[in-house]
Amino acid sequence: MVIDPDECIDCGACIPECPVDAIFADTDVPDSEESWIDRNADESIDAEIAEGDTPVLASD
16 A cells, blocks of 8 residues: 555654554655665555555545
8 A cells, every 4th residue: 555645744644553664754764765765656656545444544
């Protein structure tokens, strides 16, 4: 799943919700993870947008 960049308001609420600690603010991406930025842009085009029951992902 991905976070829709058009809907993101940069609040950071998704960061602690990620079960694998894979979400960083764009200014905090570790050097060792920067290669994922381009890969994510290429591969996430058709990915399902994150939704769910947590307060962060709720669609109420």
